[in-house]
Amino acid sequence: MIDEQMAVFIGSGLRLAVPIIFAATGEMLSERAGVLNLSLDGMMLMSAFTAALASWATGSPLIGVAAGVLVATAVAGAQAVLSVTLRANQLVVGIGFNILALGSTTFLYREIFGPLSRDPIPGFAQLNLPWLAHIPVIGSALANQTGLAYVSILMVVVTWLILKYTSFGLAVRAVGEDPRAADKAGISVARTRYLGVLYAGILAGLGGAFMSVADSNTFTENMTKGAGYLAITAVIFGGWNPWYTLAACLLFGFATALQFLVPALQLDVPVALLLLLPYLLALVAIAGFVGKSRQPSALTIPFERGG
Amino acid sequence: MALLELSGLTKRFGAFIALDDISLLIERGEVHCLLGENGAGKSTLCNLVFGVHRPDGGTMTLGGEPFDPRGPAEALQRGVVMVHQHFSLVPTMSVAENLMLGRASAVLKPQDIMVRMEQLAAEYGLEIDPEARIDELSVGERQRVEIIKCLLGDPQLLVLDEPTAVLQPDEIDALLAICRQVALRGKSVILVTHKLGEISRVADRTTVLRQGRIIETVAMDGADIRSLVRSMVGRDVQSAGSVLAAAVDVEGKTPAKPSDAAGPVSPGEAVLQISDLVYRDPHGVPRLDGLSLTVGTGEIVGIAGVEGNGQTELGLILAGLASPSAGAIVVGGTPVAGCTPQEITDAGVGIVPEDRHAVACIRELSVAENLFLGAIGKFSRFGLLDKSARRKAAEAMMRDFDVRASSPDVSMASLSGGNQQKAVLARELSLDPLVFLLAAQPTRGLDVGAIEAVYNRIRAARDDGLGVLLISSELEELMAVSDRIAVIYRGKLVGELAAGSFSREAIGAMMSGHAHV
Numbered sequence: 001m002i003d004e005q006m007a008v009f010i011g012s013g014l015r016l017a018v019p020i021i022f023a024a025t026g027e028m029l030s031e032r033a034g035v036l037n038l039s040l041d042g043m044m045l046m047s048a049f050t051a052a053l054a055s056w057a058t059g060s061p062l063i064g065v066a067a068g069v070l071v072a073t074a075v076a077g078a079q080a081v082l083s084v085t086l087r088a089n090q091l092v093v094g095i096g097f098n099i100l101a102l103g104s105t106t107f108l109y110r111e112i113f114g115p116l117s118r119d120p121i122p123g124f125a126q127l128n129l130p131w132l133a134h135i136p137v138i139g140s141a142l143a144n145q146t147g148l149a150y151v152s153i154l155m156v157v158v159t160w161l162i163l164k165y166t167s168f169g170l171a172v173r174a175v176g177e178d179p180r181a182a183d184k185a186g187i188s189v190a191r192t193r194y195l196g197v198l199y200a201g202i203l204a205g206l207g208g209a210f211m212s213v214a215d216s217n218t219f220t221e222n223m224t225k226g227a228g229y230l231a232i233t234a235v236i237f238g239g240w241n242p243w244y245t246l247a248a249c250l251l252f253g254f255a256t257a258l259q260f261l262v263p264a265l266q267l268d269v270p271v272a273l274l275l276l277l278p279y280l281l282a283l284v285a286i287a288g289f290v291g292k293s294r295q296p297s298a299l300t301i302p303f304e305r306g307g
Numbered sequence: 308m309a310l311l312e313l314s315g316l317t318k319r320f321g322a323f324i325a326l327d328d329i330s331l332l333i334e335r336g337e338v339h340c341l342l343g344e345n346g347a348g349k350s351t352l353c354n355l356v357f358g359v360h361r362p363d364g365g366t367m368t369l370g371g372e373p374f375d376p377r378g379p380a381e382a383l384q385r386g387v388v389m390v391h392q393h394f395s396l397v398p399t400m401s402v403a404e405n406l407m408l409g410r411a412s413a414v415l416k417p418q419d420i421m422v423r424m425e426q427l428a429a430e431y432g433l434e435i436d437p438e439a440r441i442d443e444l445s446v447g448e449r450q451r452v453e454i455i456k457c458l459l460g461d462p463q464l465l466v467l468d469e470p471t472a473v474l475q476p477d478e479i480d481a482l483l484a485i486c487r488q489v490a491l492r493g494k495s496v497i498l499v500t501h502k503l504g505e506i507s508r509v510a511d512r513t514t515v516l517r518q519g520r521i522i523e524t525v526a527m528d529g530a531d532i533r534s535l536v537r538s539m540v541g542r543d544v545q546s547a548g549s550v551l552a553a554a555v556d557v558e559g560k561t562p563a564k565p566s567d568a569a570g571p572v573s574p575g576e577a578v579l580q581i582s583d584l585v586y587r588d589p590h591g592v593p594r595l596d597g598l599s600l601t602v603g604t605g606e607i608v609g610i611a612g613v614e615g616n617g618q619t620e621l622g623l624i625l626a627g628l629a630s631p632s633a634g635a636i637v638v639g640g641t642p643v644a645g646c647t648p649q650e651i652t653d654a655g656v657g658i659v660p661e662d663r664h665a666v667a668c669i670r671e672l673s674v675a676e677n678l679f680l681g682a683i684g685k686f687s688r689f690g691l692l693d694k695s696a697r698r699k700a701a702e703a704m705m706r707d708f709d710v711r712a713s714s715p716d717v718s719m720a721s722l723s724g725g726n727q728q729k730a731v732l733a734r735e736l737s738l739d740p741l742v743f744l745l746a747a748q749p750t751r752g753l754d755v756g757a758i759e760a761v762y763n764r765i766r767a768a769r770d771d772g773l774g775v776l777l778i779s780s781e782l783e784e785l786m787a788v789s790d791r792i793a794v795i796y797r798g799k800l801v802g803e804l805a806a807g808s809f810s811r812e813a814i815g816a817m818m819s820g821h822a823h824v
Contacts, residue, residue, distance in 0.1 A: 097566070165410060165414055166413060166414055167407070167413055167415055169415075171409075173397070173400060177398070178395075178396075182403075182408065182409070183379075184379055186379065237794055
């Protein structure tokens with residue numbers, strides 16, 4: 001009985017962590033290049049909506065994901081133009097995009113889905129990998145996930161490899177720490193930052209699409225519920241390191257999943273309080289860790305070539 | 308055939324002519340030194356060759372081919388490399404990572420870099436741990452990394468902009484040896500410096516720049532160091548007074564008389580006493596190294612020195628913007644070392660800071676607000692600001708100090724540099740109590756009329772019994788205004804001259820660390 005509940009808890013914790021893992025991993029790379037995308041939540045929400053719409057219209061969740069990623073990347077492109085080329089304040093731009101995303105998806109959802117909101121959206125099935133299922137306790141939790149969940153872990157590995165072993169990754173780190181030095185070494189600061197922001201957009205898109213077509217098979221208004229902000233927090237909590245960031249995302253996922261476990265264990269804790277937990281955790285994490293971990297020196301600072 | 312040929316190069320920044328018709332040949336295998344005072348155009352020249360700036364006129368050829376780099380990347384492609392005054396290394400990354408930065412290949416290959424580093428170590432003695440993080444290295448080691456970075460691609464021309472300014476003596480020896488090694492291998496080196504000792508040890512030829520023009524190019528075989536100093540500081544200019552007079556005359560105003568350059572000196576009791584002042588910057592580099600100085604009442608003491616020898620730090624410490632590592636500062640009996648700016652002001656110190664825009668005033672606020680920045684309480688009644696009283700006081704002050712603005716309510720930014728500085732002087736000289744004034748580069752960027760006004764104010768303050776410390780990079784200015792000139796070199800005072808015995812040659816030599824030319 002307990003085992004079963006633990007398996008459900010772990011399974012839902014992982015599932016809830018996946019969108020945050022996607023978004024945080026992309027955001028981490030972008031921040032290493034010096035651009036903070038506060039618009040991450042907006043990118044996810046736009047992607048979640050677009051994926052739901054495209055999947056519903058075409059019957060293919062794969063096309064849904066592609067469409068979601070496309071839209072999130074377009075938002076990232078706009079964020080990049082504003083914050084890299086036009087050197088606008090990155091925080092203000094990000095907040096603007098988030099308000100726009102919430103407003104536009106809510107409006108379009110009501111316009112398009114209004115009468116159909118009960119219809120399920122074609123989504124991905126769980127993979128049920130048998131070789132994972134044999135692991136005791138956590139086996140079924142690991143095995144019963146959609147393909148995208150495994151992709152999220154793969155993206156952490158890929159991002160880690162990019163940062164550590166490629167010239168692009170080196171350029172990203174240099175541009176985020178000391179753009180002037182990188183510029184003098186012949187690196188295009190603008191190009192590197194654009195690619196970083198677009199990378200964040202693609203991954204945020206995957207995370208958003210996961211929510212609507214892989215996790216819940218539906219779209220609801222403001223369905224991200226601040227997952228993008230949690231992802232940004234996870235990056236700080238993880239000290240801009242891919243693995244620690246992953247750990248922070250899992251922590252947030254499990255904290256969210258407590259809302260299922262605690263009632264199942266018949267503990268008398270109000271669910272509303274449990275819903276608060278991940279956000280409270282994020283605040284505590286920021287308060288406790290911001291001072292200690294060192295952020296990229298040029299984070300949020302636009303680059304301008306000087307003499 | 309010469310490697311690099313410059314003909315008729317001109318560079319303007321706004322109305323300021325940084326380089327005027329520069330023609331110069333750099334031969335293969337030579338170490339060519341560029342000598343000149345601050346603002347002579349040495350760095351601008353380097354930046355043109357490296358493509359950081361583009362010339363407004365003239366042409367360059369490199370190896371016989373036209374050379375017009377649109378950016379550093381193009382200069383690098385043609386085999387021109389540069390070590391900048393400010394290092395361009397990413398502090399949080401390792402040596403190897405910095406060396407790999409910007410080199411094509413999708414996947415990093417640290418092994419290749421290690422092999423090349425070993426070659427360079429064998430060839431030039433440039434050894435360094437590839438795994439070390441830049442911010443753990445000393446300044447000299449960082450510079451070694453910069454030079455390795457430059458030599459990785461086997462360049463034709465190595466440009467070094469004031470590379471020795473930040474180095475310890477043994478590090479300087481090593482650097483000069485590397486320059487000779489590079490030249491021996493048929494590459495050319497352009498070395499910017501203002502230190503004569505280095506030139507005589509390393510240069511094949513030296514070009515002296517002054518005010519954007521080439522004064523002379525001399526082969527170092529049998530060259531006379533004295534004549535180089537004279538070319539550098541400009542012997543044809545006899546005294547600061549006449550420079551000023553000439554310039555003022557052009558504008559049709561009354562020339563200042565050279566005779567009021569240095570008034571009668573009768574310094575009273577000490578008003579400022581600095582003893583054994585030590586300051587280390589955040590990297591642990593000593594910027595002030597046991598500096599001691601006394602300024603008496605009714606005396607103007609000038610601090611001469613090549614920029615970067617500690618005078619900026621001295622100014623910051625006196626203003627309370629930096630805390631000394633050791634040593635004491637006493638103003639009129641009150642110890643002020645490490646005190647807050649407010650405490651220093653209360654001790655009777657007026658400050659005209661070096662960086663007018665960043666420190667002295669708030670450009671967005673009005674002139675009146677700036678004039679009473681530190682004395683807002685004076686016009687406050689029951690917690691409310693009495694603006695009309697402040698306006699009246701500001702108008703009176705602007706009249707007294709000839710601050711020209713249409714009204715006290717216009718923003719500080721709308722004033723000319725000269726009027727801004729007069730406003731700053733007005734504020735600082737109206738402090739009560741006031742026993743000592745620090746004026747750091749008080750005429751930087753000002754026109755001649757404003758310069759004269761600033762000088763007159765400083766002299767008047769002296770005559771009123773204030774002690775004045777004048778920090779300036781302009782020798783003319785120091786000689787025109789000071790009663791005494793102390794020369795700072797590497798964070799210490801290395802010599803002192805009294806009015807009447809000022810000699811451009813002697814000061815210039817002390818500034819270059821050559822105490823006995």
